[in-house]
Amino acid sequence: MTIEAQSAVAAAVVVQSERVLLERRRVAEGAVSWQFPAGKIEPEEAPEEAAARETEEETGLLVVPQSVLGQRAHPMTSRKIHYIASRPVGGETVIASADEVAGLTWATHGEIPQYVPHGLFQPVQDHLDAALLS
Template sequence: MSSGQASLNGSAAPAPWVAGAVVAHEGRVLLVRRRVAEGQLSWQFPAGKVEPGESFEKAAVRETKEEAGLDAAVRQLGEQIHPITGRQVSYTACEVVGGTAHVADAHEIAQVAWVTLSEIPRYIPYELFKPVQRYLDVALRP
């Protein structure tokens, strides 16, 4: 799927999709801490709603730039209903092609962090989506 208009269950009026950017660089993955948590979800991959007519990949690149100030190139990983928020999320692997990670949207983001594979559970206290975990197991191996 490459359209933000897609639906996991085929319903006529799907909720807006969220694009999650899985940014791996030099053995670490980028996480952002939202100013307002959604339940136990505070630290997460850069993410945001897919705009009408926007692909998941373009949304992931845009959110990475808007939230963390990084330019990225992408590859699709998969989609799921998020187990904590219930939102439809498309995950995209992003490669850094420019910029330095920083809090680029201080209204939404409180912190950014580059974390190793073994540190992820301290930030995200639940199991990652399996295609994301498989990607990180390879991308972040020492």
């Protein structure tokens, strides 16, 4: 397995009731502190599976992946990230992994820049524009 594959991350873009789930990491990666629930993709795991697993492990929320929004090398962390649009199907939103997560919020479209001031990956922004402004 290559170094890139070992460090690849899957992020769940979870939308419910015209809000998107964001979490504040206990340890920020550079200027990034609020982000989508995310974590490393395990060997033999699809990005969609990793996004769902990490969301449950970090937030207690059960989600079903709906579509792949895209992937990129994050401009601030250089980590390869797969963005997965996901729908909640159960569980309760709580800080389930206090060693990793310091806070959770369901942000409206207009609140996103307060949490993510550097902007979003364009396919994610397009998805949230459609999902949150409908």
